[in-house]
Amino acid sequence: MSEFICPQQGSRPSARGREAKSYLRADGTCSYCGSITEQAFFAAVEAGLEVTPTDKSYKVYVDVPEERAGQPRVVSVTGGDDQPGPDWIPADPAHLEASGWMGGGYNWMQLAPRGATRQAKFYLEHLSYEGQIRFVALVNAKGMQLAYPGFFYVAPFFCEPVRKGSVA
Ligand SMILES: [Zn+2]
Structure with missing residues (x-):
């Protein structure tokens, strides 16, 4: 390493x-x-x-x-003690069945597929x-796709804006 x-x-x-x-x-x-x-x-x-x-x-x-495009990610969790992190892996349905999840011990999470x-x-x-x-x-060169607001409203520390044509 x-x-x-x-x-x-x-x-x-x-x-x-x-x-x-x-x-x-x-x-x-x-x-x-x-x-x-x-x-x-x-x-x-x-x-x-x-x-x-x-x-x-x-x-x-x-x-x-x-x-992991297409795999589920957690959108929200309410009322649970277990807060899944970004590396959360969906539980095996067979395991849930065997553990009697319908009887309690599990909270509901809202899921959506990863983009x-x-x-x-x-x-x-x-x-x-x-x-x-x-x-x-x-x-x-406008070779960087900038999200809202479309420009660096705080300049990166190594940059300074200059008027076009003002630098010889
Ligand atoms: Zn670092």
């Missing part, structure tokens, strides 16, 4: 007094900040998937392909220097 220092954590030492290393989790996200990788971000942008600006200069959301994409977060610190240049070029 290759380790790296997540740019979000910078060079802050861990509680144990040495640099804590980050690694890519099985789902391809940074173990420190949960961001997808620069490669996954650009793959989504190049595929024409939508990028959603935020009010943070270091964060965007981006649609990425849903590996073709899901939203992931991307922390812009995860962009390399070359990645920042590629990001700016894509924005300027």
Whole structure:
């Protein structure tokens, strides 16, 4: 497993007094900040998937392909103690039958099939220097599909708006 220092954590030492290393989790996200990788971000942008600006200069959301398209996801749960997480797997009907679910012990959840994409977060610190240049070029060429409001209302920390034609 290759380790790296997540740019979000910078060079802050861990509680144990040495640099804590980050690694890519099985789902391809940074173990420190949960961001997808620069490669996954650009793959989504190049595929024409939508990028959603935020009010943070270091964060965007981006649609990425849903590996479990069509499988059920939990839309809402009410009154239950068991709050299913994103990795929830539907119970085996045979198991439910055997456990007598109709007699109690289970709450109802609202389900809906997963779509073709899901939203992931991307922390812009995860962009390399070359990645920042590629990001700016894509924005300027309108090669990035931006969700509402259609522009970065807070500029990414490595960008500054300039009037067209004002830079020689
Ligand atoms: Zn990170």
